[in-house]
Amino acid sequence: MSENKDDKIEDVLVDSELAKKLVPNKFKFTSQQGRARRQKLLMGAKKLSETQSINDITLAAVCEEAGIPRASAYHFFPNIEAIFLALRFLNAIDILDVLRTVETVKYDRWQGYLTALIDRCVQIFDEDQTKAKLIYDTNTP
Template sequence: MNDDPRPGEKSPPTPRKRPSQERGVARYNKLLDAAHALLIENELDEIGLYQTAKKAGVPPASAYHFFPTPGALLLALAERYHEEFSELARKVDTRGVKSWQALLQLRLSAAVQIYNQNPPIQKLFLGSHTTRELVQSEAGFNELLARRMLGFYEQFFHMPHIRDAEHKFLIMLTLVDSVWSLSFSKHRTITAQFEEEALAVAVAYCRTFLPEVIEPREPAAPAEAEPGTAD
């Protein structure tokens, strides 16, 4: 049974107490692992603190100590998933990329792969959000992604000056999320058709502020070994 307020009631703040001791960290992570496992078979509004504690093998008092509401638990889980997406961005193989369109396709395809391999992430980010805090968390993460994406493009291309560049990348990401969310609502996954549609939307919008061709930067030369060091 979910412990969230009934529809129409004002959602309370969802502060979380982050553990610092090793034992507390272990319990905190067990609870997040349990919430992830429960989301594989259940919807967001079906996840409660008591059942999460039981699944984790953690005393219910510990669950309420770290997460006073189910919303706080889901918010912490969302932050964990955000870290996974950030790690993904660092691992995308960009060798041979010569155009901003190809780089965008790589980034979006990698994100789709993570979504489709992880139903809990789809439910949390592409489904209907149950709390204002989750909506705000996703919006804040997209702002961070927009800044990082701009930096990523500047790393690979001689980018022109773009007024409000971060804002424009944020709009692009929001549009993509909308298409993916529509796919999830209809098919419970991001289908190949909707993946293509989201890419088309992203490229079309980016063409309103990016030129069709941007000169790529030369790959950085490998550092030379210092004299006297082994190869």
């Protein structure tokens, strides 16, 4: 995850209603160490979701994977659902960034453009199965 994406999620967490769902105290996102720990938790959850069903992943497992004490993790995410909500948000940013590269001028009809967008989505999900899991997995938190 690039620093740019980390800045985007921090902006959303500080300035929107999403902040109330993820962490009630916006000031917990200001330190460099805090950003690094939050990123480790997100990457730990993403790594675990590569091999496990999202419904089987616990906050304790994510903390262990990330090397972050569970008591510390609660400062960033109140529960596992909040971690996956943040991952969904980051995935949406990634997907939209890729879809923006599909140029409309290459198509003379909207059907061709729509087909190109769908093809690009298929490519995205083929390259990163965790993105598809977060969207389509049954009972995803």
